[in-house]
Amino acid sequence: MSAHPEDIYLVEARYSQQRIPHYRGNPLIEALPPSLDDDALSDHLIEKPDYDPEQLDWPSYERLHMVSTLSSFLTPLERHIQLARAFDTTIRAGYVGRRPTSADRVRVFQSLYEAQQSGRAFNTMHRPTEEQLSSRVVGMSGTGKTTAIRRIFSRYPQVIYHPIYNLHQIPYLHIEAPHDGLSTKGLAASIFRKIDTLIPDAMYYSLYVKGGASGELLLNHAARVMHAHCVGVLVVDEIQNLKNTGSSKQILMSALVTASNELGVPMVFVGTHKATEVLGLDFRQGRRSAGHGFPSWPTLGASGDLNAPGEWEDFILELWKYQWNRSRILLDQYISNTMYACCQGVPDIAIKLFACAQWRAILDGSESFSSATIVDVLDKELETVKPMITAMRTGNVRALGAYQDIPPIHLSSLLDDTLNTYEGVRQRGAEVRTTDTGFVPAVANVLVQAGINDERALSMATKVAAAGKVTGIAAGAEAALALAKPRATKKRKDTPDAPLIEMAPDDYRQAFRRASADGQSAFSHLSAMGAVCRIDKVLLI
Template sequence: MNSPIFNPYCVEARYTEQRIPQFRDNALIAALPPIPSDEQLAEELFELPEFSVEQRDWSASERLCMVAELAHLLRPLQRHLSLARAFDTLMRTGYSRRGIRSKEHIETYQRLYEAKQEGRAFPTQSKRKANPQLSSALIGLPGTGKTTTVRRIFLRYPEAILHSDGVMQIPYLHIECPHDGISVKGLALSILRKLDLLVPDANYFQLYKPSLAADVLLNHCARALHNHYVGVLVIDEIQNLRNAGKTNGALMASLVTSANELSVPVVFAGTMKALKALGVDASVARRSSGAGFPTWDALSRSGDLNEPGEWEDLISTLWPFQWLQKPVELDDVMSNFMYECCQGIPDFAVKLFMCAQWRGVLDGTETFSIETLAAIMSNELSRVAPIVDALKTGDIDARCRYEDITPPEFTSLLDDALNAYEGVRQRGAALTADNPALVPRVASILVEAGINEDRAFSMASKVAKEGKAVGLVDATSAALKLAKPPAPVRGKKKRAIDAAALVELAPDDYRNAIHRASESDTTTFDELVAMGAARPLHELLGYV
């Protein structure tokens, strides 16, 4: 067994006396951190970025980085405290039915062995004294902070505890199913791999990897969970479980049923649609609210900052963290508009607030408005529009259909913002057609490209006169297009044009523009404009 010195995840057990009768004389419970008060829980869960008003005078690049720190913000609400309390109670309740190398512990090994011999993943429920159910589910919409909160809660506990008799205790295992999907067998291997990380000399992954059947792997997982006294197993993002048909559903239901027998609590976290697909919502979800795992829906709001609901508590905590030089004041109008944009989903709200600040820094306005927020929802956060609309209308079917939609990652949003304003930072990007510096700058580039100086100034002047190009890059590109020689006309087409030239055309015949352009070294479009038969695009759009 590795000592704590060689295992960075492990601590040596320190025991505290337990006053609760069912928790006494149990080393597994005594080694856990003491039961916290609500105030202690709130303090431990709170996470805010460092901020001072002086930071608003920092450089743009530094402030962009500071805004990104809002991604880690967590303002504990009552739901967070209830969830932390539920996990702590669930863990201690499971341990109260187990003891280090106790008679019950050895009997469980025997039942696991018999189940394996009979070709089953888990033992059947024994007819012993009924105990509280130890399986539950954390169900909610994406973006409500389920996974983030679970991670923060588990920071309270050591990942591994080494007891004086060499027993390794794992208080929790948090397995997140990847977004690209995972099978039941892959889930089992993830559990074994995580145990190998916490108990380096276990080597479970290599030992059991040759096993082909998912039920056999799950049996090995059960033995490993039991062997290392795992306090709670959380299977997160369960909606990513692939092929959630009858076979997988039966295996997962078996895992839930056996949680009570093995005294290893199992918590599924994900969407309602995923749990229904697995066929375990009926047996788990009904018990979840009573066990302290209510459905995590959108934040409730009062509409009044003076009598705050969940939404007002969050937005009031978030709002002071503005790195803009012209910070925006929070009032009921702004708060309610933000809610309408996000429908009470915390992740959407934080990302909208971050994007608004990034825009203000990058476009130089150093502020934002309701119009800015609406534009962001139509652009950067357009991906979440279906779920926002479903929440607005209360359409349950649409909500289930779109509940797996996730907004862009924070890094992706920042990259998009930087790309959108890349032109603002390019040299010459601010040059417009009426700027006297545009023509000589464009002409200078054309001369360097090998074009005659007089012709270069002529083309640059023509581009400026048209007024279509914005910025040095666009203007130069437009001028270079004028430098391209016309494609040669040969064969029948040339003879047809020559023949047409001999025909006397009416003054308003469009073909006159072709002849005049070829004679005066202009473009056909210019001649059509001169005839009154065409108009430049910028005039049609109203940019006169």
């Protein structure tokens, strides 16, 4: 589980003087990257494809791949700036009073030790000078919460090494609750796994988890490890999965809030709207998870006017610049409204609609698409999310409650689906003709793979090529395999019927003759002759 320094973003601390009075003299804060203004934050957060108009002259298969780069598209909106600012403030404020050589740091270690000796995760301690250390970011899946958080954190080193203190500082720890549920023990294990990937030669998971310790004790160990490595903020993503765990939600949420207070480590819960059921377990937890100025994270709101843009218009105007169809589609109000109706302001769905429409235009050769194309993409390529989109558009609260979240769909999977629709374009060798020199060897090779010997396969492939009726390797192989099927033999009409042989009335062959004459089954005649019996009666004997 250990990591090597070259695998992570590990830097040696360089300290910068702080103008904020209560940040001064704190090496954990002085080693962080400087705070940025809004413009600089926006430049850091932006994530756009490497687009050049010359790419429109590229062949279709290359342009298909360029459309796929939209999967990482992010244009900073006001909410992204607010979130980045909230995280930066939270990390710095959390380090106040946590200097590496401070008495408070020693006091926390002592308290954790005493709790461990008593068989508990924590003592009941409170930090009177710090309130509401926990916050939340809640919104529908597909709205870009996790993507934004990862982009924000990419500005910070994953680990900062302080040689003077022989200390590895972790500015942020981002873990995800597993889909099968999060427990106290599972949370501790996730923390150990993550830290093992960050700190060189760390083996906390092997040291603590494999020993079979209780959840309480593991959480105590996890707290000590986070404290030892000066974690700036703990982000627990997909917190809605907590509801699936068999352990008490109340116990785990209380443990998380207590850990935040005990260590002075800010904690941010990230999840879908289902997470509100978890975060609202009691007034204390609900209140704490709403602090530190973290923005709400709803779907993008539309003004309905591209000339007076809201969040949706800012987003779609920027996204629309990245087209790889040779006939450029202009964004007008009608197309913007259609896109919004089909995605309901969920950026992830909007990107996929836009990408699929471009793929269709490239593959069918039209190099163009329309609003009707967008609607058809939702009906066919994104049919799994259409019921939820419809429920959002109609405001059907009951229908929305039937869906946990928007199911994830990856652009790579959608590209495969689109290519499958245009099979002739996708199949390798689909355009090879019978007159091409590679046709016969390629078809023969397919036949050999099907179990036909080399000589016969070559002969069959040659016959198909000579007929010249197919195009493509797959079609050629299919035609050749048809040649291998045995022909049905028909009885010659001029052949006289064989003379009937006289049989005794109880000759069993009479059953088949009578069946042929009257159209009934031979079995029924055999049964009437007493030649067969019911199997159930035999088994009961």
